[in-house]
Amino acid sequence: MAHPQGSRAPLEFGGPLGAAALMVLLPATMFHLLLVARSGPARLLGPPPYLPGPDVLWSPRVLLLWLTWLGLQAALYLLPARKVAEGLELKDKSRLRYPINGFQALVLTALLVGLAVSAGLPLGALPEMLVPLAFAATLTAFIFSFLLYLKALGVPPSALAPGGTSGNPIYDFFLGRELNPRICSFDFKYFCELRPGLIGWVLINLALLMQEAELRGSPSLAMWLVNGFQLLYVGDALWHEEAVLTTMDITHDGFGFMLAFGDLAWVPFTYSLQAQFLLHHPQPLGLPVASAICLINALGYYIFRRANSQKNTFRKNPSDPRVAGLETIPTATGRQLLVSGWWGMVRHPNYLGDLIMALAWSLPCGVSHLLPYFYFLYFTALLVHREARDEQQCLQKYGLAWQEYCQRVPYRILPYVY
Ligand SMILES: NC(=O)C1=CN([C@@H]2O[C@H](COP(=O)(O)OP(=O)(O)OC[C@H]3O[C@@H](n4cnc5c(N)ncnc54)[C@H](OP(=O)(O)O)[C@@H]3O)[C@@H](O)[C@H]2O)C=CC1
Numbered sequence: 001m002a003h004p005q006g007s008r009a010p011l012e013f014g015g016p017l018g019a020a021a022l023m024v025l026l027p028a029t030m031f032h033l034l035l036v037a038r039s040g041p042a043r044l045l046g047p048p049p050y051l052p053g054p055d056v057l058w059s060p061r062v063l064l065l066w067l068t069w070l071g072l073q074a075a076l077y078l079l080p081a082r083k084v085a086e087g088l089e090l091k092d093k094s095r096l097r098y099p100i101n102g103f104q105a106l107v108l109t110a111l112l113v114g115l116a117v118s119a120g121l122p123l124g125a126l127p128e129m130l131v132p133l134a135f136a137a138t139l140t141a142f143i144f145s146f147l148l149y150l151k152a153l154g155v156p157p158s159a160l161a162p163g164g165t166s167g168n169p170i171y172d173f174f175l176g177r178e179l180n181p182r183i184c185s186f187d188f189k190y191f192c193e194l195r196p197g198l199i200g201w202v203l204i205n206l207a208l209l210m211q212e213a214e215l216r217g218s219p220s221l222a223m224w225l226v227n228g229f230q231l232l233y234v235g236d237a238l239w240h241e242e243a244v245l246t247t248m249d250i251t252h253d254g255f256g257f258m259l260a261f262g263d264l265a266w267v268p269f270t271y272s273l274q275a276q277f278l279l280h281h282p283q284p285l286g287l288p289v290a291s292a293i294c295l296i297n298a299l300g301y302y303i304f305r306r307a308n309s310q311k312n313t314f315r316k317n318p319s320d321p322r323v324a325g326l327e328t329i330p331t332a333t334g335r336q337l338l339v340s341g342w343w344g345m346v347r348h349p350n351y352l353g354d355l356i357m358a359l360a361w362s363l364p365c366g367v368s369h370l371l372p373y374f375y376f377l378y379f380t381a382l383l384v385h386r387e388a389r390d391e392q393q394c395l396q397k398y399g400l401a402w403q404e405y406c407q408r409v410p411y412r413i414l415p416y417v418y
């Protein structure tokens with residue numbers, strides 16, 4: 001069923017062909033990385049050490065473990081929240097309500113895992129299950145996206161995402177038709193974006209650290225740094241959970257295969273690549289270099305957090321004393337655009353901070369291999385593409401005011417370069 005507004009929307013990601021290719025390439029890349037990280041040569045661009053057969057990929061026990069994890073995170077999501085936040089206004093003028101209890105879910109998960117480990121749960125065995133776990137997550141993402149696609153056939157046009165209603169089933173399956181699929185107050189996209197994948201990522205990192213301690217007597221400094229940096233990133237995301245309600249994933253993109261696979265499989269199994277690499281390829285790291293890397297991560301985090309907080313504060317209340325003195329451009333929508341402060345330096349200062357952190361996560365792995373830099377390379381491509389999508393959406397929203405902003409702040413991410 002095609003919708004008139006959808007048929008006019010320009011197709012992204014190379015249209016149906018691009019979407020079909022990505023649905024094969026993304027899982028294939030994830031499995032390639034998982035297999036190569038544990039191989040001796042660990043060559044990003046070389047062939048995988050072997051092609052996993054069904055006996056390696058499929059394990060009913062692992063599938064059960066994965067479903068238990070999803071169930072646990074869903075139960076934590078349903079616990080009473082310290083706050084309930086409202087999302088942005090929807091097409092039908094309503095606003096959805098979201099529980100703010102992600103950080104609480106992280107702390108409770110840590111407590112439960114701590115209890116289970118002290119009762120004898122062998123967390124160090126998790127790294128051996130990464131391939132079948134990733135397979136279970138990929139399978140879940142495919143089935144889940146299919147159910148979401150079917151569910152979206154029965155919703156009113158006002159509930160559909162602007163981009164996922166082209167009428168082409170492959171493209172719409174990939175991008176997602178419905179903007180905010182829910183059953184009662186359970187919001188699937190919001191749940192998946194911040195809980196099972198992000199918390200799963202730091203749990204996998206921790207398991208890799210424990211496995212390293214078992215193998216070598218104690219975790220290496222490089223492993224501590226990677227675990228610490230990424231825990232800070234995930235903790236920060238959950239602490240500032242409310243801010244995700246204004247990202248394009250929540251406000252613009254439908255919930256389809258791209259986000260379901262990204263959230264449930266891609267994030268936990270590829271974002272933990274540095275820790276996976278370190279387990280199989282220990283890297284010596286002296287204190288001076290480690291300190292320099294900590295400084296780089298701190299710089300990235302500072303820019304990322306300050307830029308994101310400045311925009312969020314301004315969007316919530318432009319008269320807040322922390323942002324009231326900043327210079328702005330008025331727009332026809334009644335909203336303003338910041339043109340000084342962090343958002344006056346480049347048009348995406350938060351991306352710059354995120355990229356600096358991405359580099360700091362790879363540096364503890366040394367410079368002998370390209371593999372641990374995969375995240376930095378992929379993330380650069382993702383953010384450059386995301387920035388272009390966001391610019392397009394802002395141009396549509398703000399027209400001339402956006403053009404003026406681009407003139408006054410000519411660089412997108414890196415001052416004087418890009
Ligand atoms: N680790 C990962 O894999 C990923 C991390 N991220 C991170 O997620 C965070 C959120 O990113 P994302 O959702 O892409 O976008 P942003 O947080 O950068 O938000 C972009 C929006 O901000 C508003 N905006 C833009 N310029 C201005 C301005 N000058 N003044 C006021 N408002 C402005 C516009 O929305 P409006 O005017 O409607 O408010 C625009 O659409 C980033 O820090 C990014 O690095 C993103 C993707 C993946």
Ligand SMILES: CC(C)=CCC[C@@H](C)[C@H]1CC=C2C3=C(CC[C@@]21C)[C@@]1(C)CC[C@H](O)C(C)(C)[C@@H]1CC3
Pocket residue numbers: 026193194198233236237244247249258259261262263266267
């Ligand atoms: C290649 C592929 C499968 C693409 C899908 C992209 C997703 C992996 C990312 C799209 C936007 C994301 C965000 C985060 C994680 C990655 C995905 C889902 C995020 C939750 C990471 C933590 C940050 O602090 C954040 C909350 C700002 C961020 C939001 C966007």
